[in-house]
Amino acid sequence: MYNYPVKRAPYNKPKISTSNRGMKFEEIINESNEQYLKRDIAVIHKKPTPVQIVEVDYPKRSMAKINEAYYKTPSTTDYNGVYKGYYIDFDAKQCNSTTSFPLSNIHEHQIKHLNDITRHGGIGFLLIQLTRFDEILLLETDKMNYFVKRKNDGGKKSITIDELRESSYLIKESFPIRVPYLDAVDKIIEKMKEKSDN
Amino acid sequence: MYNYPVKRAPYNKPKISTSNRGMKFEEIINESNEQYLKRDIAVIHKKPTPVQIVEVDYPKRSMAKINEAYYKTPSTTDYNGVYKGYYIDFDAKQCNSTTSFPLSNIHEHQIKHLNDITRHGGIGFLLIQLTRFDEILLLETDKMNYFVKRKNDGGKKSITIDELRESSYLIKESFPIRVPYLDAVDKIIEKMKEKSDN
Numbered sequence: 251m252y253n254y255p256v257k258r259a260p261y262n263k264p265k266i267s268t269s270n271r272g273m274k275f276e277e278i279i280n281e282s283n284e285q286y287l288k289r290d291i292a293v294i295h296k297k298p299t300p301v302q303i304v305e306v307d308y309p310k311r312s313m314a315k316i317n318e319a320y321y322k323t324p325s326t327t328d329y330n331g332v333y334k335g336y337y338i339d340f341d342a343k344q345c346n347s348t349t350s351f352p353l354s355n356i357h358e359h360q361i362k363h364l365n366d367i368t369r370h371g372g373i374g375f376l377l378i379q380l381t382r383f384d385e386i387l388l389l390e391t392d393k394m395n396y397f398v399k400r401k402n403d404g405g406k407k408s409i410t411i412d413e414l415r416e417s418s419y420l421i422k423e424s425f426p427i428r429v430p431y432l433d434a435v436d437k438i439i440e441k442m443k444e445k446s447d448n
Numbered sequence: 449m450y451n452y453p454v455k456r457a458p459y460n461k462p463k464i465s466t467s468n469r470g471m472k473f474e475e476i477i478n479e480s481n482e483q484y485l486k487r488d489i490a491v492i493h494k495k496p497t498p499v500q501i502v503e504v505d506y507p508k509r510s511m512a513k514i515n516e517a518y519y520k521t522p523s524t525t526d527y528n529g530v531y532k533g534y535y536i537d538f539d540a541k542q543c544n545s546t547t548s549f550p551l552s553n554i555h556e557h558q559i560k561h562l563n564d565i566t567r568h569g570g571i572g573f574l575l576i577q578l579t580r581f582d583e584i585l586l587l588e589t590d591k592m593n594y595f596v597k598r599k600n601d602g603g604k605k606s607i608t609i610d611e612l613r614e615s616s617y618l619i620k621e622s623f624p625i626r627v628p629y630l631d632a633v634d635k636i637i638e639k640m641k642e643k644s645d646n
Contacts, residue, residue: 298499298522301501325493334569335534335535
């Protein structure tokens with residue numbers, strides 16, 4: 251048997267970072283919020299997952315044991331809190347596609363909630379992790395509304411990754427605050443101030 | 449057998465209203481928040497009760513059934529949201545005593561949380577229902593701090609009802625918004641504006 255030298259086509263390894271491998275998006279956001287809290291920068295917490303409790307037992311007087319319960323659909327977003335006097339509210343989404351972000355990922359009640367809080371002077375957005383590109387984007391409520399409206403008007407049911415990048419703030423992973431999304435919120439606050447000054 | 453006329457001491461029925469009988473404090477707050485939302489006045493929600501999930505079953509592919517779980521102590525307060533651009537954050541407490549409100553009702557982490565959010569420009573308070581007087585009071589973080597400090601300095605472990613009334617805003621029950629606590633928040637906002645103008 252001979253070992254013929256085989257000329258292979260050069261193999262271009264796709265530029266997909268793996269630095270977040272094994273750490274869930276939710277976890278790095280929670281960790282960032284802990285850092286923000288510890289450094290006294292902002293107070294932002296994840297809300298508990300709502301659970302419908304069906305049966306509770308009291309094996310001891312002081313302890314309740316839940317024997318039957320089910321996950322409920324949250325009626326709002328997952329995260330909220332306060333930063334520089336502003337009400338902050340957002341949801342975290344993961345996108346595994348390399349081409350587009352399906353709008354079905356955003357629930358109807360979340361769209362309503364983000365619009366409610368924006369109308370009352372809060373700052374609402376989605377934090378979207380493009381897992382295949384290891385990229386985190388912040389999409390404001392207004393920009394999200396544009397794509398939701400396009401869909402409702404009979405257009406595309408998703409946002410292409412290119413469109414998403416053009417409409418969002420890029421959140422560069424950092425240390426010790428892994429997801430420093432408040433940097434982008436600072437830019438949003440500047441915009442709000444300019445608007446109210448005019 | 450004779451029916452002797454018996455002279456009874458006049459019985460002074462205590463002035464305790466029963467209009468809320470059967471309706472829990474939490475329920476009338478939730479109802480008020482729904483009204484505020486429906487009327488587009490504010491977006492304030494109760495956070496779900498945190499639950500530590502130990503065992504989950506999947507009887508159907510699409511359905512998760514929680515078989516063992518326990519209540520966790522919340523790390524924050526129960527309610528938060530946005531009103532007139534301000535971050536609002538509070539906890540609801542019931543007091544069944546006719547003489548004093550025990551400070552042990554306010555958990556250490558809630559005191560910390562209310563101070564955190566106040567320092568960052570949010571509006572934090574306790575809504576206290578004096579069940580025996582059918583009276584609802586709003587106690588701001590700063591005023592709460594005064595009594596907590598007094599306790600920590602070796603003073604009283606409770607707030608007398610008179611002190612509480614003097615330090616709080618009275619929330620008069622109303623209709624259709626049963627607990628119109630945002631009326632008192634309006635006064636707090638006015639105070640904040642005056643302060644920042646000076």
